[in-house]
Amino acid sequence: MALASSAATSCTPRLLRAALLLLLLVTAGRHATGAPVVSELRCQCLQTVQGIHLKNIESVKVTPPGPHCGQTEVIATLKNGQEACLNPAAPMVKRIIEKMLKK
Structure with a gap:
């Protein structure tokens, strides 16, 4: 014992x-x-679109390059709930980001 x-x-x-x-x-x-807390360890945007009409966008999330992805990612959440990856170099996308930042 x-x-x-x-x-x-x-x-x-x-x-x-x-x-x-x-x-x-x-x-x-x-x-x-x-x-920053990284939720994904890879790029989320494999394909991008040049632009979406501003009236269809609910919000925009810009993720700078980092260990998860070597490129800037711009993800727009649409009013219908879908997400779309936007080309951050496109002039239309730059204007969308500027307008969203002003709101």
């Missing part, structure tokens, strides 16, 4: 240290600021 008790007490400090380390990592992750 003494042997079982000794084994349980030697594991307890290890478990406590592991639990404390896990708690610290979770807490540090929640308080980290300035680092």
Whole structure:
């Protein structure tokens, strides 16, 4: 019986240290600021369109190049709920972004 008790007490400090380390990592992750959270590890836009009429656009999300994708991505959410990838170099898209930023 003494042997079982000794084994349980030697594991307890290890478990406590592991639990404390896990708690610290979770807490540090929640308080980290300035680092963008990447939901996808690849480009979301494989094909783009040159433009969509502004009246059909609900919102626009611009994602700069980063480790997930080497190009700027412009994703327009349409009023019907669909998403469309826009060509960020197209003059029409640049005007759409300017107008959306002014709103």
